[in-house]
Amino acid sequence: MPKRTKRQQIEWLARKAREEIDRPSLMTSWERGLEDDARKRGQAEMDKRLAELPPENGRPKACPRCGKKARVRARAVARDFKSMWGSHTVVRDYYYCEGCSTGFYPRDEFLGLPKEGAFTDEVESRLADFALNDAYPEAQARWGFHYRHMPVSENQFRQVMRRLGHEAEETQLTLWESALKPPPTQSTKRLYVLTDGGMVPTREGWREVKVGVLFREEEHVRGDGACRGALLEPRYTACLGEQTQFKAQLQASLDVENAVHSEEVVWLADGAPGNWLLARMLAPNAVQVLDWCHALEHACTAGKALLGEGDPLLGLWRERASALLSAGEIQTLLRELKECRTLTRRNVAARDALNGLIAYYEANEARMAYADFRERGILIGSGIVESAHRHVIQTRMKKAGQRWSVPGGRQMARLRAAYRTTGPERFYATVRWAHRRSIAVSFRLPKPHRPDLRKLRAL
Numbered sequence: 001m002p003k004r005t006k007r008q009q010i011e012w013l014a015r016k017a018r019e020e021i022d023r024p025s026l027m028t029s030w031e032r033g034l035e036d037d038a039r040k041r042g043q044a045e046m047d048k049r050l051a052e053l054p055p056e057n058g059r060p061k062a063c064p065r066c067g068k069k070a071r072v073r074a075r076a077v078a079r080d081f082k083s084m085w086g087s088h089t090v091v092r093d094y095y096y097c098e099g100c101s102t103g104f105y106p107r108d109e110f111l112g113l114p115k116e117g118a119f120t121d122e123v124e125s126r127l128a129d130f131a132l133n134d135a136y137p138e139a140q141a142r143w144g145f146h147y148r149h150m151p152v153s154e155n156q157f158r159q160v161m162r163r164l165g166h167e168a169e170e171t172q173l174t175l176w177e178s179a180l181k182p183p184p185t186q187s188t189k190r191l192y193v194l195t196d197g198g199m200v201p202t203r204e205g206w207r208e209v210k211v212g213v214l215f216r217e218e219e220h221v222r223g224d225g226a227c228r229g230a231l232l233e234p235r236y237t238a239c240l241g242e243q244t245q246f247k248a249q250l251q252a253s254l255d256v257e258n259a260v261h262s263e264e265v266v267w268l269a270d271g272a273p274g275n276w277l278l279a280r281m282l283a284p285n286a287v288q289v290l291d292w293c294h295a296l297e298h299a300c301t302a303g304k305a306l307l308g309e310g311d312p313l314l315g316l317w318r319e320r321a322s323a324l325l326s327a328g329e330i331q332t333l334l335r336e337l338k339e340c341r342t343l344t345r346r347n348v349a350a351r352d353a354l355n356g357l358i359a360y361y362e363a364n365e366a367r368m369a370y371a372d373f374r375e376r377g378i379l380i381g382s383g384i385v386e387s388a389h390r391h392v393i394q395t396r397m398k399k400a401g402q403r404w405s406v407p408g409g410r411q412m413a414r415l416r417a418a419y420r421t422t423g424p425e426r427f428y429a430t431v432r433w434a435h436r437r438s439i440a441v442s443f444r445l446p447k448p449h450r451p452d453l454r455k456l457r458a459l
Helices: 006-022 026-051 106-111 121-133 136-146 154-170 173-180 243-256 273-282 292-307 314-327 330-344 348-363 370-375 383-397 406-422 424-444 453-458
Strands: 069-083 086-097 102-104 190-202 205-216 235-239 264-269 287-290
Touching (some): 069 102, 102 106, 121 136, 121 154, 121 383, 121 406, 173 424, 190 243, 205 243, 287 292, 292 348, 314 330, 383 406
Parallel strands (some): 190 264, 264 287
8 A cells, every 4th residue: 555645644634533523422412412302392382382372352552662552553463583492483463552653562572572683582682692792703603503503693693782782872871770780778888989991993993982880898809919809799881982971871870879878989090180070070079099000100101201211220210109109108209209300401201201290190199198098998909990991891892803883882882881780691681671661761751841722722
């Protein structure tokens, strides 16, 4: 037998690997076969239950939006949908409300079928979970592995997320926050509010996503040298938009967290003026804390501009700044920095960096009382909100090659914050419930008074 060449050996091994890998083991064959049998039985049982539903009586039904009685507009309208067990068809009556010009299917409401789309709530909730954690092509590939009997296109993932995004934007903010995480049953000793901004790529260039994290003192497990700290039930909020939108979202979060009755509110952020403007408007009595790392980083940046990169004195510069900041001796630090101005007469860049650092410390002096903060047990580092940027926003919105539309990015940022607040089990049901309740409440609010024109004419 002629000896194989190296190329022939590689090709033979590749064919052998493909044959053996694609051939399932006996246990795998059993498992997949039993799974298919269970799906067929489930589909038959689902069809049986749908067929056993009693016929609708055709009587007027209360409109889910305004509550007024609505009459049947069309009978026996068929709807095809997919459940976890397969494809099904349900026949139901269509009602139309003249009061608010809304059409609805009471049987869909009774069964819990979504108003739009081809899937049940259970299937949509899983589609949303895949789409919230991966780009749509990867979500489609992973879905195909887990649910071989139910192929789903990229566009269907996109449609599900678009519907959830619209529902999130239509939901009243206070109701939304209350549904995501219930308000505390009693006032807390200390409520933390951490805010920060980060950039994400959009089709209109890089745009900032503002992120807020709220948690109560008792929800924070402090770390030590052996293990990291942890948050038990944080509340996240995120906004790709204007400061006014982020302010409204934070206001709703603070209202639900009952910040007014907290013994103490701590607002922790970097030195961006927008953070402190929000703090003054939303929590004027809050203890404002400038992030320790940002305060020290600014000192190191100015030191490099003054001494030069790689200068052996940079270590001493950092140690001195760290010691004075840690001790809360801000006036001493400012005096020593001002004395260094004599070294910058011929170095414009160094002079500007030093003057900028001095102005930064003077503007934030009251927020840098780190010795006092530590003594009171107050956190001084904003690593929690910076970490939130990574695991709430960046892990989904900064994947390679992504460019978000501004509306799509705005919706995804808000949904990601909600997802990380509720967890995967409650996320989908929470969004749907909050939207339905918000629409019902908005239609049942008292309407503004309008004069009766007929009575006016009679006068």
